[in-house]
Every structure is written in C-alpha cells, then in structure tokens.
Amino acid sequence: MSRTTTAVTVGLREQLRNYVLLALLVVLPIAFISVAFAVTQDTTMPVRTIVDGQTTTVPRPMPDVHGVIMTPITSTIIAGLVGLFLMQNAAVDQRLGLSGYRAREVIAARFGVLLVLTLVVTAVSVGVMVVDFVPENPVVFVAAMLLLSAIYGLVGMLVGALLDRLAGLWVMLILPMLDVGLFQDPLFVRDAPAWWMKLFPGYHPTRVLVDAGLTGEVDTLASMGWGLAYLLVVGTATIGIYYRTTRIAGRGGRP
C-alpha cells in the first residue's frame, strides 16, 4: 500500500468513526430535499433553458425545477464545508511532512478524502432527489452534480486557507445559497443572466443541471467544458495554497 493510499485510508477512517457526521450527511439531505419537494406548489413555471441550440422558455412543473436547484444547493453547501474544514486542519499535515511524506503525497491524500466525501454527498443528494423526480438525462445530470460539488469542495478549501473559521463558515453558507439558489435559479432569473453572475462557480454546471434535468436533449455540454476549466483553475490555486500551508518551515518541503 502506498503512503498516499495509507493517508487517504486513515483520513476516511477518521470520518467514518464520526457517527454524528455520518448521520448528518445522510439525514440533512433527506430532510432538506424531501421537504422542498413536499411543500413546493404543484404548478407550471416558465423555465429559460437551451433547446436545440436555441435559448427558449419551456413550461415545467415547479417542484421539478425547484428540485433541480435544491439538490445541488444541498451538495454544494456540504462539499464546501468539507473542503473548508479539511483546509482548517491542514496544519496537522505538516506532521506528515516531518515524518517523511512528500508534499504531493500529502496533497493527493487530502484531495482523495475530499473526492470520496464529495462522491458520498452527491450520491446521497441525488438518491434523495430521484425518490420524487428523475432527471431527463440522469447521466449528464449526475456528472454536472459531481462537477459542481467538486468545484465547491475546492472553493471551500481555498476559503479555508484565506479566512478564519467564522468568516469561512459565513462565506461557505452564503456563497452557494446566493450562487446556485438565487443567481443561477431559472425560477428567479428569467432573462439573460448578468455578466457578473457568470463569474460564480455555479454558473456553468447549473446550466447543465437545468438542461439535463428538465429537457430531453443536452445542449449545454460546452458548459461542462467551461466548468471543468473552472475546476482546474480552482484546483491549481488550492494545490498552491495547500502546499504553502503544509510545507515544513525552513525546509520548503519536498515536492
């Protein structure tokens, strides 16, 4: 077993032993997403999306539209907090460096833990959603969910490196709520989104989610590409900051 695998295993075991956390990761999405479906008005709403390459407005049941947004809000908030707290504990990883781990092994281990937890959170959120609503294109929908959650997990790590705990918590709650829940929600934004809304992490993946969730054919695959580029940029910045945070003073750490 490589040292990176060992570190990932130990990191995950640490999370698995935390029964309260595990229970919350399951119970909260069930409660939040199920309630959203249960109480949303059963009416039809016009939704702005892309059909056959053209931006158009299509009528869709409001619970479905709301579900398509509430599901990623749930996973992005949890993934963001996971990233935030992984970074808040990053100073501990200096000890791995002292014990001979290379910087890239430590970083790979932490990103591995983040990836697994993001997968779990996304799976639970989507699993709860399909009880009430099955997306038109489930494969692309799940891919976009994973992409969005991963972006927010990394954004959480970045925020965790730059802000203290309280400020980080405020930002990692309000950012996904405003971004995914308001600025990208087709119920609220019915005209072309303003330029600044496109800068948020949720813009491209949410376009795909709305498209894949509510229309038969997916016309927004280019947005997946832009989302992946966003992920790459945020990931590179996070790696740089994580390396700086966990390096051993005076030694610079081994790459």
Next chain:
Amino acid sequence: MPPAVRRHPTARAMTVRRLAAGVRLNVLTFVRTPLNVVLAVALPIVVIEGWGRSMAGLPETPTMEAIPLTLGRLLGAILGVAIVAGLLGLTQMISAREADRRLVQTGYEPRTLLATRLLALSGVTVAVAAVNFLVLAATTSPEAPVLTFAFLALAGIVYAFLGALVGAVLPRLFEGSLVVVFLAMMDAFLSGDSPLAADVPDFVTYFPLYHPKELLRAAMFEGTVATGDLAFVAGYVLVLLAAVTAVFGATMQVDGRWSA
C-alpha cells in the same frame, strides 16, 4: 495617620467585575478579526439585495402572488441576521469551551461565564442587526423604524442562542455548522413566506423565525406590534436560555471529575 485599609470586593462586585471583563474580552476577540467585522457588514448588503431582487423576480401565476421587492428585502434581512448570528453563537461556544473549563476550575461560576458569552453574543448580534436595518432602511421605508430594528435584533438573538445551544450540545464546529446552516435554510424556506411553498405544515409556527418574521412584517408594513407573536418569541428566547444554561452547566462540571 493610620494606614488605608484595602477593602476586598464583595462577591457581588466581583461577579460584576468578572462579567464586565468577560464581555469586553469576548467582544474584543470578535472585533480584533477585522475580516469578521467587514463580512458582518458586507454580507447583509449582499443577502438583502440578492434575496429581495430574486424573490421579486418570480413571475405571478394564477396560484402564486408576486412578492414585492420590499417584502423580499425584509425576508433577506431576517435570513441574513439569522445566519450570521447563529454561526456566531455556535463558534463562540465551541471555540471557548476548553478555556471556559479552565476558568471554572479556577473558581469562575459557570453561570457567570455563560452570561459573559451570551451578553457579548447579544451585543454583537444587535450590531449586526443594526447593519441589516440600515441597509433595509436605505432601500425601504419601514412604518415603525425603531420596532423594525428591535424585532430584527430579536430574530438575531433567537438564532444566536440557538447556535449557542447547538454549540453546547454538539461541540464540533463542522457538525454544528451543518445543523445551524440547514435549520436556517429550512426555516427561511418554510416560515419565510416563500411564494414557492404551499401546504406548509402547521408545526412551522414553532420554527425559530416564524414569529419574529410576523413581528417584523407588522412593524415594517403596519407600524404595529403583534403582541401574541412578541410573547411567543419572548418565551422562545427564555426556553433557549434555560436549555443552553442547563447544557452549559452540565458540560462545565468539574467537581469530583478529572479535568478535561
């Protein structure tokens, strides 16, 4: 000339002195992190305007009334105060836990310690509510400005104490923040007059923001005090206070035990 007799302070004077010192230090801890102060000012502006404009952007349908921009902003202000105060209460309780135990071991009364925490928390929450109120007042015209501010602060104090209770029961920041965050969001959605919601269950009236929101609506749009709602909120705060005091007291016990 006889030497001046140095009087020892009475127990009451000592308690007051400890309270004052504790409150001052707690507030200083918050203020000394400039980013916290900046965010406490900036976030309300973003949340109030973002929430207000988004709510107002919803289309009107035969079964759904359009939400006026003013009401959307008011709901954004309540949510903004609740989130900031709730997480503040949570972090305040958790971050000071170990230090509090040591102070109890040196002779501090748990109630005195808790009082310093909650007084400081209430003070910062009122300041956060003031910022929210100023943003709200700059974009709307409340019928009763003083009442609107007071009830906004009351909504914040409810969530601040709720956050403190979660922090006392579940002294882990990650898990506690998940609880506070999702509770605040469900609360805002279910009891926050969301036009998307229908068939809201009756138990929503027991949610923390339901009655403060009713109070705020009455104060802002009618200039009146909804006395029934005010009594309910006062009772809510007292119950939270009793619960957090009981839990805090239990977690701070040091007699006959190994120290933490």
